[in-house]
Amino acid sequence: MTGRFFDWNGSAIPFREGETIAAALTGAGILHLGDDSVGSEARYFCGIGACQNCLVRVNGAIREACLTRAVAGLSVACVERRDHD
Amino acid sequence: MIEAQVLVIGAGPAGLAAAIEASRAGLAVTVVEQRETIGGAIYRQAVLGAPATYQPPAVRARWRRLVHDFAGCGITVRHGSVFLGIDGDGLAIVENRGTGHVEPVAAKAVIIAVGAIEKVLPRPGWNKAGVSTVGGLQIMMKETGRAPEGRILLAGSGPLLIAVAAQMARLGNAPVAVVEAGDPFRHPLTGGGLLAYPTLLAEALFYLKDVWLRGIPWLRATTVAGIEAGADGLVATLHDYTGTERRVAVDRIGLHDGIRPNDFGLSTPPGTSPVVVTAGDCREALGAVAAEADGRRAALSVIRLLQQREEVGTTAALRRERNAQGLLSELFAPVSARPLLSGLTDDTVLCRCENRTVGDLKALCGKEDPLSGREVKHNGRFAMGACQGRFCAENTARLMAELRQDAPAPSAVDLTGRRWPIRPVPIGALVCASDDTSKQE
Numbered sequence A: 001m002t003g004r005f006f007d008w009n010g011s012a013i014p015f016r017e018g019e020t021i022a023a024a025l026t027g028a029g030i031l032h033l034g035d036d037s038v039g040s041e042a043r044y045f046c047g048i049g050a051c052q053n054c055l056v057r058v059n060g061a062i063r064e065a066c067l068t069r070a071v072a073g074l075s076v077a078c079v080e081r082r083d084h085d
Numbered sequence B: 001m002i003e004a005q006v007l008v009i010g011a012g013p014a015g016l017a018a019a020i021e022a023s024r025a026g027l028a029v030t031v032v033e034q035r036e037t038i039g040g041a042i043y044r045q046a047v048l049g050a051p052a053t054y055q056p057p058a059v060r061a062r063w064r065r066l067v068h069d070f071a072g073c074g075i076t077v078r079h080g081s082v083f084l085g086i087d088g089d090g091l092a093i094v095e096n097r098g099t100g101h102v103e104p105v106a107a108k109a110v111i112i113a114v115g116a117i118e119k120v121l122p123r124p125g126w127n128k129a130g131v132s133t134v135g136g137l138q139i140m141m142k143e144t145g146r147a148p149e150g151r152i153l154l155a156g157s158g159p160l161l162i163a164v165a166a167q168m169a170r171l172g173n174a175p176v177a178v179v180e181a182g183d184p185f186r187h188p189l190t191g192g193g194l195l196a197y198p199t200l201l202a203e204a205l206f207y208l209k210d211v212w213l214r215g216i217p218w219l220r221a222t223t224v225a226g227i228e229a230g231a232d233g234l235v236a237t238l239h240d241y242t243g244t245e246r247r248v249a250v251d252r253i254g255l256h257d258g259i260r261p262n263d264f265g266l267s268t269p270p271g272t273s274p275v276v277v278t279a280g281d282c283r284e285a286l287g288a289v290a291a292e293a294d295g296r297r298a299a300l301s302v303i304r305l306l307q308q309r310e311e312v313g314t315t316a317a318l319r320r321e322r323n324a325q326g327l328l329s330e331l332f333a334p335v336s337a338r339p340l341l342s343g344l345t346d347d348t349v350l351c352r353c354e355n356r357t358v359g360d361l362k363a364l365c366g367k368e369d370p371l372s373g374r375e376v377k378h379n380g381r382f383a384m385g386a387c388q389g390r391f392c393a394e395n396t397a398r399l400m401a402e403l404r405q406d407a408p409a410p411s412a413v414d415l416t417g418r419r420w421p422i423r424p425v426p427i428g429a430l431v432c433a434s435d436d437t438s439k440q441e
């Protein structure tokens, strides 16, 4: 491993330069991105920022995993975890 | 405050072509794009070192020309910026994802080219993790240079399914099957009509030959009737035209029932400034060739509108693509003409963002006086969630029409309305923006 990782709910997820958070999580076999506030399963769906099914917390801010580039050291978590609120 | 003569929203083929045309006419152009790369849905760029996705030579050539021309114009692109709408003062409102701030942009003209979205019909279980759109699977494959892993089922309708099956196979993981609601072989005459569109035909055969050569099952006149969680992964129930049911265990499922304009919330601002023109698949979903032609049309329209002349109408190039897409829709028309409702259990989720089901809609539609689309939104929370109705409004409207045949059939926009912001944005960011604007005044 070349040392490019971000944190996903406590696990280190490797990624390649330029990859989105969604691509890196999928590459790590993570398809279920937690359950959102109404109990729907968060997931990668449309890939273009339209469906909002892939919302995650990126350093506390709610972002689409399919639009947001992975950066080393980012803290990424399920939306349900409201530790930053 | 940012200023631009022409602000182009979206760096897909429509936006890029519009930007090139406007820039060549001497206008100062700024492009706003939510991603860190240009190219849009069809030309999603691969990360460094990843192999390029298999595409016909004509498609690759179009992209090379577009990039070359765009680079030659030296146009500023504001990446990581999400366009939210045009406010009452005629300012374009853009959320800068880098700073977390919302920035107003004063432009003389705005060309909106935010593309298409895929249609996905509701089926029990469509809302589960592990289910994506087929285009969603495809663009991640383009980005990463890797086929989705495990046992993949592609289902729905249209030529995109064949393209993605071939692209996956080339990257080493063919789908277990392609499930197609239509059956193009039943329409040989319509198929023959494609001879008038050699580029389109060549593209179709380019992908079909791979699907044939590799023996990927293309199950026509068949639908995915439901999806459940299985022991390991997902189980899809397939129904074919003879009524036979079959179950397939897979890891991931791609669904795609066509595309439609991503025109949600796009409203024309009051007043005459700025000039606003929509372009490409968000105006009419006709594919990449049309999107490029329409981008050029939009730029010419802006130039004319700025001179108080009228907008350029549909061009011959667009009409041609419209005819071609019409042929494809006929070829891929679903074989079963059963109402949508007949296959849906009451607990089938219709609106995933608000977790609203077919049963919830039935209860609303069972009232004595039929509810309007707007009332179904406000009383039932359909089309009210984070996707702003993009993936449920059309389906909900269709089911409302089936449930209340005594009432006028509602449309998707009856449910969603047309109001910016076109994407959810933290209230705090918007408040900051209006403070910034007042400081400028």
Ligand SMILES: Cc1cc2nc3c(=O)[nH]c(=O)nc-3n(C[C@H](O)[C@@H](O)[C@H](O)COP(=O)(O)OP(=O)(O)OC[C@H]3O[C@@H](n4cnc5c(N)ncnc54)[C@H](O)[C@@H]3O)c2cc1C
Pocket: A046, A047, A048, B009, B010, B011, B012, B013, B014, B015, B032, B033, B034, B035, B038, B039, B040, B041, B042, B043, B081, B082, B083, B084, B113, B114, B115, B116, B117, B118, B134, B135, B136, B138, B139, B163, B259, B279, B280, B281, B282, B286, B287, B288, B289, B291, B422, B423
């Ligand atoms: C997932 C998907 C995959 C597709 N794959 C193919 C394919 O392989 N082959 C094919 O022929 N057609 C494909 N299409 C059809 C596609 O619509 C093309 O016809 C073509 O990309 C349309 O060009 P466009 O410029 O109109 O829109 P797009 O190419 O979709 O470009 C729109 C651009 O706007 C940006 N954008 C959207 N909303 C905002 C916003 N609010 N703020 C800022 N930027 C924004 C997007 O990030 C994107 O870059 C696909 C469509 C989808 C949805």
Ligand code: FES
Pocket: A043, A044, A045, A046, A047, A048, A049, A050, A051, A052, A053, A054, A055, A064, A065, A066, A067
């Ligand atoms: S997958 Fe649809 S917004 Fe990210």
